[in-house]
Amino acid sequence: MNLFQKYASALSAVVLTASVAAVPAGAAAQAAAGPSAADGTHGRLPGRIEMEGLFLNPLQERDSVLIADQLEYGFVLNGVGEGTGLSLPDYSRGFCEGVEVVENWKLDTLAFRKGRKGAPASMDLKASIRITSFDEGVYDLPVLAALRMTPDGAVDTLVFGSKTLDVKTLAVDPETFSLNDIKDQARYPVTFRELLPYIAGLVVLAGLIVLAVWLIRRWRSRAVDAAQKRDPAHIVALRRLEGMRGNGMWIPEKQKAFYSGVTDILREYIVARYGIQAVEMTTAEIFSRLAEKDVPSDLYDEIRGLFDRADFVKFAKYVASDDENSSVVPTAVRFVTQTYQQEIDAAGSAATGRKTDADGTLKATALADASGQPTGAADSEGTEMKEGEKDVL
Numbered sequence: 001m002n003l004f005q006k007y008a009s010a011l012s013a014v015v016l017t018a019s020v021a022a023v024p025a026g027a028a029a030q031a032a033a034g035p036s037a038a039d040g041t042h043g044r045l046p047g048r049i050e051m052e053g054l055f056l057n058p059l060q061e062r063d064s065v066l067i068a069d070q071l072e073y074g075f076v077l078n079g080v081g082e083g084t085g086l087s088l089p090d091y092s093r094g095f096c097e098g099v100e101v102v103e104n105w106k107l108d109t110l111a112f113r114k115g116r117k118g119a120p121a122s123m124d125l126k127a128s129i130r131i132t133s134f135d136e137g138v139y140d141l142p143v144l145a146a147l148r149m150t151p152d153g154a155v156d157t158l159v160f161g162s163k164t165l166d167v168k169t170l171a172v173d174p175e176t177f178s179l180n181d182i183k184d185q186a187r188y189p190v191t192f193r194e195l196l197p198y199i200a201g202l203v204v205l206a207g208l209i210v211l212a213v214w215l216i217r218r219w220r221s222r223a224v225d226a227a228q229k230r231d232p233a234h235i236v237a238l239r240r241l242e243g244m245r246g247n248g249m250w251i252p253e254k255q256k257a258f259y260s261g262v263t264d265i266l267r268e269y270i271v272a273r274y275g276i277q278a279v280e281m282t283t284a285e286i287f288s289r290l291a292e293k294d295v296p297s298d299l300y301d302e303i304r305g306l307f308d309r310a311d312f313v314k315f316a317k318y319v320a321s322d323d324e325n326s327s328v329v330p331t332a333v334r335f336v337t338q339t340y341q342q343e344i345d346a347a348g349s350a351a352t353g354r355k356t357d358a359d360g361t362l363k364a365t366a367l368a369d370a371s372g373q374p375t376g377a378a379d380s381e382g383t384e385m386k387e388g389e390k391d392v393l
Helices: 002-010 025-033 192-229 233-242 252-274 283-290 297-315 322-326 328-371 375-392
Strands: 012-014 047-050 054-058 070-081 085-088 100-113 122-132 137-140 144-149 155-161 164-168
Touching: 070 144, 085 122, 233 252, 233 328, 252 283, 252 297, 252 328, 283 297, 297 328, 322 328
Parallel strands: 047 155
Antiparallel strands: 054 070, 070 122, 085 144, 100 122, 137 164, 144 155
8 A cells, every 4th residue: 555655645536437436536545545544434445456457568669669769658457347436646747767758647448348237337448658768778667556446435456567668779889880971862663553553544545535536527527417418508598488478478567577588588598609798798798799799780680679678678667569579589589590590500511611621632632543643743744744835836
């Protein structure tokens, strides 16, 4: 019991769990003082119990303890019943000469077991402090002990013994010791495992590029196919103009929509036929550009009159007569068909001219083959003959 007399004034109660009772410092002091300090209310006199479970573990894993290394010094207590109180010595005022306490007591619950059939629960606890030393030497650490107060009021002193701490330092021979310069960074060869992520990234990037190129080409091919499958401009215009026939839209309330519909169809046809952006132009701008094209003058004047009348109906609230309204769609149809026929005739003339040139070349080649001389030679001979004839004359 004399072990705790020098720590009796510094004992502090530590609560293990919410259901564990704390031991007052006065009760721990009475238990440490001996049988004369105990009264009859605690059931029995405190006793000294030798325990196992003491440990001294370095936090750095190596075969020796060097200066300033930190160690964990404590004990493991198994089977602590619920409601048990522990009182541990306070080392804040000093621990051991040459050894310092870095961190005070810390309690950890290693295991918890529920009680059966109304029995109290029990647990395994680990209590430890963190110590270190800054001087080389061998130190006998203090004996670790704790006061335990059971739920029935019994107080016991649990003694776990002590350990020896051997602190070493690096041996330096001043005769052979020499300072070395700082070494450069070591360079190791690159392994395939290190290159594998970059290779995989390049492969994925290449795959994405190939996929993007394929998608773009596919989209372009579909756009070309769609353009090829699209009906010609004159077919589209004639089909839409056919839907504008009838006198149902000639009434004054609908004339504006009627003329706008017909002129919009013609504007889109002019865009497709002549490449003039007629949709975004005024009437004057359209026909200024259209005058540069090969449109017959009578057809030009007729379609210009249609556009001018449409502008009056749309913007000047002009009311066209039935005769004027009945001529709108036929005039538009005539403009579309004649300009398209003109395009066909121009294409046929070009094809005929190419065929004529080709036939002339073939005939000249055939004559040269028949005479056995090249065409240029035959021409030179003819020239020489004419000159000879002149001499004869």
